[in-house]
Amino acid sequence: MKITHATSAPALYELDDDENSGETLVPIEKENSGMGARLGKVESTSCFSDLSFAVETPKEIVKPHTQYKKVLVTGGAGFIGSHVSQFLLERGDDVVVVDEMNDYYDVKIKESNLQLLQKVSGGKNGNVSIYRGDICDEEFMLNVFEAERPQWVCHMAARAGVRPSIEDPFVYIHSNIRGTTQLMELSHKFGVKNFVFASSSSVYGGSSSAYFSEEEAVDNPVSPYAASKKACELLSYTYHHLYKLNVTGLRFFTVYGPRGRPDMAPFKFIDRVSRGIELQKFGDGSSSRDYTYIDDIVDGVVRSLDRQHAYEVFNLGKGNGTSLNEFIGLVEKHTGKEAIIKQLPDQAGDVPYTCADVSKASSLLGYKARVSFEEGIRRTVEWYSNVNGSNPAIDVTVPKEKLVSDSICVVHSKEHLSTPVCA
Ligand code: NAD
Numbered sequence: 001m002k003i004t005h006a007t008s009a010p011a012l013y014e015l016d017d018d019e020n021s022g023e024t025l026v027p028i029e030k031e032n033s034g035m036g037a038r039l040g041k042v043e044s045t046s047c048f049s050d051l052s053f054a055v056e057t058p059k060e061i062v063k064p065h066t067q068y069k070k071v072l073v074t075g076g077a078g079f080i081g082s083h084v085s086q087f088l089l090e091r092g093d094d095v096v097v098v099d100e101m102n103d104y105y106d107v108k109i110k111e112s113n114l115q116l117l118q119k120v121s122g123g124k125n126g127n128v129s130i131y132r133g134d135i136c137d138e139e140f141m142l143n144v145f146e147a148e149r150p151q152w153v154c155h156m157a158a159r160a161g162v163r164p165s166i167e168d169p170f171v172y173i174h175s176n177i178r179g180t181t182q183l184m185e186l187s188h189k190f191g192v193k194n195f196v197f198a199s200s201s202s203v204y205g206g207s208s209s210a211y212f213s214e215e216e217a218v219d220n221p222v223s224p225y226a227a228s229k230k231a232c233e234l235l236s237y238t239y240h241h242l243y244k245l246n247v248t249g250l251r252f253f254t255v256y257g258p259r260g261r262p263d264m265a266p267f268k269f270i271d272r273v274s275r276g277i278e279l280q281k282f283g284d285g286s287s288s289r290d291y292t293y294i295d296d297i298v299d300g301v302v303r304s305l306d307r308q309h310a311y312e313v314f315n316l317g318k319g320n321g322t323s324l325n326e327f328i329g330l331v332e333k334h335t336g337k338e339a340i341i342k343q344l345p346d347q348a349g350d351v352p353y354t355c356a357d358v359s360k361a362s363s364l365l366g367y368k369a370r371v372s373f374e375e376g377i378r379r380t381v382e383w384y385s386n387v388n389g390s391n392p393a394i395d396v397t398v399p400k401e402k403l404v405s406d407s408i409c410v411v412h413s414k415e416h417l418s419t420p421v422c423a
Helices: 079-091 107-120 138-148 163-167 169-189 224-243 265-275 294-306 324-335 359-365 373-390
Strands: 070-074 094-099 128-132 152-155 194-200 247-252 279-282 311-316 341-344
Touching: 070 079, 070 138, 079 094, 079 107, 079 152, 079 294, 094 107, 094 138, 107 128, 128 138, 138 169, 152 169, 152 294, 163 169, 163 224, 169 194, 169 224, 194 224, 194 294, 224 247, 224 311, 247 294, 265 279, 265 324, 265 373, 279 324, 294 311, 294 359, 311 359, 324 373
Parallel strands: 070 094, 070 152, 094 128, 152 194, 194 247, 247 311, 279 341
Antiparallel strands: none
């Protein structure tokens, strides 16, 4: 049996004591067969990370755990969670997915992500277990922990999106704050070795810095979504303090790539330009933002999972920005279509340049984003064309009725600094 190992891959040692406890809960989609063909990871192309920053107070480097893991991935049917799960399965770990499969965007996309995970894990007798349910459902989650006994948790489930959080804050409080608390409660009770969760660059919403650093105070979240992520960071510190739970929070900066969320700017741009739908461009297009390719995010998440930091928060971004003009130009280049642009004046509060300071992740995780924005857009356009051409059952395009209210301004305006850019 050939296993493709990543740098920090486990050596596929025998299971220790984290087998099922004998509880009767059966995963809805548990397949049991050997590991089948593994998908090769795409090669990264170039280094866009700015590693020129120095970490002022050197911290102890935590050695990676390189053995087999059974990882609970919440939100494993979603964009980032499914990519992380795929990577873990490909390197030989077991993955337990929990996802409520909500309809924030087309559920068919999530179903197709789960099918892919089953395929990657080898179909029958595979090493993925899939549970459909709400992470806030105490009984359900207790049953999952008792049945699976995961010792590693990668918590990606959340309600994402900024504007919807303003419209319906309670669902964000529920899934993000209550959900994360519920998982940490179970994680400490079941002796989880490492708890890694998705925070967001949206916590920097009120900041006027160009480079967002983890050292900044982020006490001014500008949306319920951002506040929910900040609340998760605070609560996770409490769980570390009270129970010595090892916790790492990851502030992702606009993640894009194949299977990306249809509500986010990179996906929308590609979709609209491909279909000849107008983009509204505010300002001269010189302002820039940090966009991170999914493979780089997966690398950062897995590096965090493998390293049991006591309590850390890391930025995971590309480490430099791309201007709106460059962004549109690259989409035009790789779709082979000219964008139809409606030029509009600058929006009040526009900021010229913002991106992640990734020096801490570089020092402590060895993280380095490798996929250039151009290469990332090329791969995403290629995926978009393939999916639309080959599988019309999965509609990855943005519904027409949504196009009226959505506009390109959300990408680079201060007012929505933490909207789809950072969500
Ligand atoms: P996604 O919406 O594709 O995935 C999230 C998944 O979580 C979904 O499949 C959803 O069904 C599931 N989920 C939500 N609430 C749940 C609940 N109560 N119980 C069980 N499952 C639930 O989003 P994504 O882009 O993959 O984001 C993953 C994580 O990263 C989220 O925490 C998000 O806030 C964070 N994040 C993402 C980005 C980005 O650019 N994509 C940026 C910053 C932070």
